Amino acid sequence: MTIDKDPTAIANSVALSTATDMGGLRQAQDQTGLMGDSIAAMVSRLAPHLLQSSDIPGHGEAGSYAHNQHQLNCRLCEEAGTLHQITGEQRYADFAADLLSRYADCYLGLGFQQARNTNPAGRIFHQILNENMWLLSMSIGYGCIKHSLTPERRSHIETQLLRPVVEMMTQHYAHHFGTIHNHGLWSVAAVGICGLVIGDDNYVAQAVDGLQGDRTSGGYLAEIGQLFAPSGYYIEGPYYHRFAIRPLLIFAEALHTHRPELDIYNVSGQRIGATIKALLSLVYPDGRLPALNDASLSMGIQDDGLLIAASVYNARYGDDPAVHALARQQAQVWVHPTGLALAASADQLVGNAPPFWPSAQLSEGPNGDKGAQGFLRARAADGDISQVSMNYGQHGMDHGHFDTLGINLFNRGGESLREYGFARWLNVEPKFGGRYLPENKSWARQTLAHNGVVVDRRSQNDGDQIRADGVHGQSHFFVGSGPVQAMSAFANEHYPGVGMQRTVLMIEHEVLSTPLLVDLYRLSSDVEHDYDYALQYSGQICDTSADYQPNLDQWSVLGEAHGYQHLMGMAQASITEPTRLTWLQGQRFNTWLSAADQGELVFAQLGGNDPSFNLRRESTLLLRQRGSTHLFASAFETHGFFDEPTERCWGGRGELDEIRIIGHDDTASVIELRGKRLHLIVMISNRPDVKSDSVNEVHFNGRDYRWTGFFACQE
């Protein structure tokens, strides 16, 4: 074993960059700033582990010591290799080499693990997915230290460990390799980078071109073109997007370095750049990702996928002040040459304002014609960012929720109209082995669990994934700038015989401390249906104008299926006039105003049919209407402030008093909003063929309403 005195002499088996490029990191390591801090954090993370050989256990269940230790080991190997490249210190190389050699000693003797779900089993982990992730990190680590090993030791590691893992992936599990799926991305990145590191061009070709070599049926290039829409949106939603983007970008950097002829960052019309931008631009102001489809509520910008995404975007697609602000918010950068310029830019920023991404409509489908996800954003006078999202795109395959036309609202540090997220305690073995809980299907994915309308008490597409994957929403209009922003969409194929249109407007107004959300959800049918408009909220009801009857000593479930079996009815009201309801969530009051003057309001809470206590005890409001054509007109005002520790409170009552429907038909909907200091008339076109210069004219209640374009909001 030799000592590298001159790290620039390190071989080019470094997977993710050239040794020369690592020079910048070498300079940054002792400097203050985001990159210096990030390297120092890596040094600190690794330090306690360097004191002794890392344990290599046998098989264990998810969340077990053995499982966690194997995951830790591959991370240690990657980071030790990286730090060897940066510092030139031999102890890092020795540590990584020790791990690699000892895994090579035992790997083939481990035998296969037991499969616990549809994912095939690896030799170390229950899921081959984990083994791919492990191989990727081990390969990066190996590439960084390979030059310091004797030929015998290299041979041992490659023949007893790396090649057997690759062959398991590409031969034993050939059907699973390079598929058009996030798991496929991990498999090609792992095998491709292993190939680059050990110098096996065949591995690299299989990874890039697919096992068939056609660049269409599978492999990295096929995945880039088919997994992500031209807008960059990823069909499974942001939680899986951030997971898929990590191998996507790691392999892209490796190919950028070692296969420049592929011109990877320009493939499919710069699809990689589009998909980074799409992911970054839907992040909530507090750094968390909206939990669209199956997702945890806490995933966010600290995830490796988003750290890598920020650095790669900045280095390969140009400077963007919002990306600089994101890096500042992340408070770390990817320890990689692409992170250097980003760190330097973030270090220059004054203040800690989160990035303000513009409103965006992200089309779905390989050709961008399968509906879209819409995101409106506006900033309050004090800088607080409001964000409303609406899903009018695709279902999202087996992680999809039946929530087309569902919305979420984020402001003042949290979601006011909330996503439940997935029902899963990932890696918590005592909770159903860390797998998806049954309630993920029976509650979290149901239409009822979202902020939308349930027709006849059944989920969209009857809760059938195959049917749901065959349809999608349709953008009606999207206006993402100005003091009144709006988006509108149709979903006419999700309930047979029922047309649905939802329009949300985000209105900035001088008397409102926070932008106002106006929501017009219109259903039309030739026959009568039950329409349940559902809202998911958190916190406690403070005040309401509804004359409700509480269920004092007994609560019963609201139904038997489609999520109703999980909701306990706490109270109900017969509605005879427009309703106002305020709840306190954290330090903020949220008021919902509804125009309905008939029907029933149900106050419900989760907990029914939950034999294993798998559901959080969250709250739902249901506004029930019976009719053929119906417009749900609502407004949501976030107002006031209550700080319990200091016992200060103001603005517990909102500015708005009432929302009323003036009229609606197939051509337009007109509503009015009255408050103490404002009076707004909101007019929107319901015609699918409306254009930005269309002249609209409708007549309701003896009055004419005229405007040009998609909608108007008049004082």
Add this chain to the structure above:
Amino acid sequence: MTIDKDPTAIANSVALSTATDMGGLRQAQDQTGLMGDSIAAMVSRLAPHLLQSSDIPGHGEAGSYAHNQHQLNCRLCEEAGTLHQITGEQRYADFAADLLSRYADCYLGLGFQQARNTNPAGRIFHQILNENMWLLSMSIGYGCIKHSLTPERRSHIETQLLRPVVEMMTQHYAHHFGTIHNHGLWSVAAVGICGLVIGDDNYVAQAVDGLQGDRTSGGYLAEIGQLFAPSGYYIEGPYYHRFAIRPLLIFAEALHTHRPELDIYNVSGQRIGATIKALLSLVYPDGRLPALNDASLSMGIQDDGLLIAASVYNARYGDDPAVHALARQQAQVWVHPTGLALAASADQLVGNAPPFWPSAQLSEGPNGDKGAQGFLRARAADGDISQVSMNYGQHGMDHGHFDTLGINLFNRGGESLREYGFARWLNVEPKFGGRYLPENKSWARQTLAHNGVVVDRRSQNDGDQIRADGVHGQSHFFVGSGPVQAMSAFANEHYPGVGMQRTVLMIEHEVLSTPLLVDLYRLSSDVEHDYDYALQYSGQICDTSADYQPNLDQWSVLGEAHGYQHLMGMAQASITEPTRLTWLQGQRFNTWLSAADQGELVFAQLGGNDPSFNLRRESTLLLRQRGSTHLFASAFETHGFFDEPTERCWGGRGELDEIRIIGHDDTASVIELRGKRLHLIVMISNRPDVKSDSVNEVHFNGRDYRWTGFFACQE
């Protein structure tokens, strides 16, 4: 009006210190460190208000703009005066003088407010209490700037504002003035300081000696001697303690300066020092106060009362490293000469470790013979502090809860065994005017709402405050140091014919990441009773060995009164063997082990009979037993870690497998704890006459158990 170029020439009407003492603050104002930062924060707070005259509105309800503005105004007046003293800047004096003069213009014309509770109404506020607080701050502000005013202007302020307020307090509401109650403390501090500032010795005498002048029936000196136990504990609990300590200490500082002959800090055997220390030493490691009796869950060390307490203790009773650490945790100090030395000491600290207060037993009652509050504290190997409290003192007057022998457990950043706190949204006008909600009485104060035992489904003392105020618990033993700490107490007067003894042990052990809590609650009676052992937890149940039957589609209340009417039964289990139950709370797993091998376990949730949605949806476990004499033996282990954002988990299953009762009778209880890597025998004496050198010997199940002292824990 004159400009003070030399602030040292400022008159000695400064209430809380001499002008000379203010010199230290003058030097600190431009320096870095805790005092400089605190002054700078005050300057920043005031800056936006100096731009224009502050609004003086008329009457308003609690939480209204008018109410808030009046509270703000007195604070602005006090801070402007203080900053005038520190900086010598005339603009601060002008601002305060403007406020005082304009209040003098309007005060007598305002008329009386409407009383909303048992508190008499003031002219500005619904509660005379608020008017006292207001007068205190206005008087401090006036004292700081009085020298800069013309005699005419002083006369206007004194005759039209300050004297009328005082006379309302001492004449119109004479029955309410200087009573032995926290409101009484506010009234004497306000009137006394007003007297010092305007130079009216009669006011000062009324405040210090009481309206009768006897220093016994009322007034400041009587309150010091009667409100606080010799241990310093305050009968109403920490939430009201921190509220009472603020006027206590402000007036003490004023008297220390202007009436040194009273030697106020040595009165009643240094009672003021004892009560500060008592309050500081029960603070949770995260800075919040345990919510004993009526209290918010979020009140803590940022409150003015605790800021002032830290400074005064340090200046008047000597240096204590724990107080320095507290000041560091508070991240601010009282802007007052007493804060200077504390700030300097805190500035010297390395690291941000919270204070580690020793375990303490705080006796109750004017003579310290009315039971006590016990607090055991232990530190885990990684520095995390565990704290368990047990109430075996007095009821606490009209803010008391029926929770004698109740316990709370804090560790890993939160309460594992929780207090509900009060049912009140203070200052949130739309929620019942910000007053105590009906559920405060029907739930929050009930025995069932605590971690204790309910006998025959009725609260202690049948929920009768008068009866409850007449009895108290009794300390049995208290051992507050060593690897096994313990406290034990009796409460034999809370249920007729039922003797109760509770012993809790906090055990540090090398295989446990967090100190273990062992809880032995023994009830004895000649006749059979229903015993409900209640636990309040937060989070989600992860795993349990109990074979329970969930109530899938309907939940019903557990009873009709004493809190049972608020609990909905979610599931129940017939117990046939010792039980283990784990719930996840935030990032930590908590496991409860129970020795019971019969009876019933009920899983319940709040929400029944809650017509105004006033209760939080929290969770309760009830272990029900029927018997005459019964020992509830439990252990609580906090273990593992789950971080959802990074999806890391370890230790989801605890170390302990089982707790079993070996035997118990009137002389002793012996239990055993078994785990994967430990086996403990815990023996405690149940004899009221046990001493630290008593030799105990009991015989259970054919085996002898011997130990010396109150208890023993053998491996």
